[in-house]
Amino acid sequence: MKVSPRLLITAAVLVLGATAPWLISSYELSLLGRFLALSILAMGITLIWGEGGILSLGQGVFFGLGGYALAMHLKLEGLDLANGDMPDFMSWSGVSALPGFWYPFANPWFALACVVLVPGAFACAFAWLMFRRRIGGVYFALITQALALAFATLLVSQQAYTGGFNGLTDYSTFDNYDITTQSAAVVIYLITFALVVAVYFGLRWLLATRWGIMLRATRDGENRVRFLGHNPLPYKVGAFTVAGMLAGIGGALFTLHAGVVSPALVGVVPSIEMVVWVAVGGRNVLWGAIAGTLLVNFAKDEISSALPSLWLYGLGALFVLVVSFLPNGIAGLFAGKTFAFKREAVK
């Protein structure tokens, strides 16, 4: 029996990914875990941008909502709320009692649900408002960018409730499990890796369904779809909602790996960077999102530790190069003729 090369590569990647904790140093593992968390968000961008033709420059917002939802719980771990205990930064900011909306986050399951549901609900409402009015293309991109700016500004300005510019950091346990130890790092990595795999195959299924075909149809010709009697709205809103949820999951996992979530991770520049990862990897295939995220972020880590001021220029140059010479990103290098067709069709 002949085994297809695709299957072999998939199996090799799965084995390498699952055994990574015993193959690489703990520092490298923590980076890999972080970047894999980001790649969950990036796959959401592939869904909306590559498949749905919706460019969002505000995915950092949903990333932040997920990250903060989990971080709020982590800040409350081990505090005696009944006795009036508060997270450290609140006392410094002169808050007298824990704000009401913080209370439910003391429950870990509530916080975990919020990691997915808050960004999902917000993305759904936002997309519905926009797409119902048939706002799209560059206008939509600009509005999402403004959203990212507003969100970061809000986080910084409400220091007493959000930790302000420093964000939320310095946590040690989740549901009484010490997350600072080396073995916990391995567990968190494996959870991240499992979620990446689950999201990858889940999205592959979704894109193979008629729903996925309708999403591409909407990208190809929204009016044609409408004049075939379909309503494009649920496909666009649905894709944006799923992408928002994935960004939230990515944000929460990143927070666990990095030990911090702050406005600097959710604003305009990071939101644009997220799109660059996907552009570099190739926005028409799911693995492109993962490859692009890992490649760009490892490069960022190398370059910014060697020459800190150079990274932004490097990022800009990379984006220009990819847009001019590799419109389908790294994935485009591996694709055959079907891709040539795709390229001329996707405007």
Added chain:
Amino acid sequence: MSIIPAPILMLENVTVDFDGFKALTDVSLTLSPCALRILIGPNGAGKSTLCDTIIGRVRPTAGRITFKDQIITTLPEQEIVRRGICRKFQTPGLLPTLSVMDNLLVAGQRNRAWWRALTTRPPAAERTRAEEILEIIGLTDRRDVLASGLAHGEKQWLEIGMVVATDADLLLLDEPTAGMGPQETQRTAALILSLLGRHAVLVIDHDMSFVETLNGYTTVLHQGQILKEGTVADIRADAEVQAVYLGRAKE
């Protein structure tokens, strides 16, 4: 008294005004079920605007459109399609990154609720129908090609196929032979004639040889108004029509 079948579509005194430019003035038109109607007229006569008005892309300034005894003048576009009117655009409106088969399946989806789309296998009936249509439009061996990879004539046929796949009672075909050679044009005419038992068809064109092959009841539109209605032979013989249209078509 002769028995006239209830009309499938009625336009009553439809006027379309684009900021002072009257694209259509007081147009009344009645189409019968499962019958062919041809709409001809020189460029700018308002043929495409008439199509746009029927499917709700352009809203009439005055007048009323009735489809199967229900007024559809102000319904949303997709609702008009769901009632049973589907339109082929002048430039092929395909979904270029989907395969030929997927184009037909998207068009042929019966239950259009989004949650019904969360399956990888379309219902057997829809697949069978799509295969039949592939046969009708002669693209069976091109079923897995991306629509953007089709030749121009094939694109026109695919779009006719998509319109047919919606199973609409009334098909509006806007210049189905644009850019086709004589042979392809004849094939298209045969294709359209084969649809008539099942659908009413309104064909817009200005290629007279194509119109003569179809040989259906014809309406001539000129400067947004109906100039003449009759058989192709009547139209050919009409002095007024010759003056405004046929003479010019020979330039």
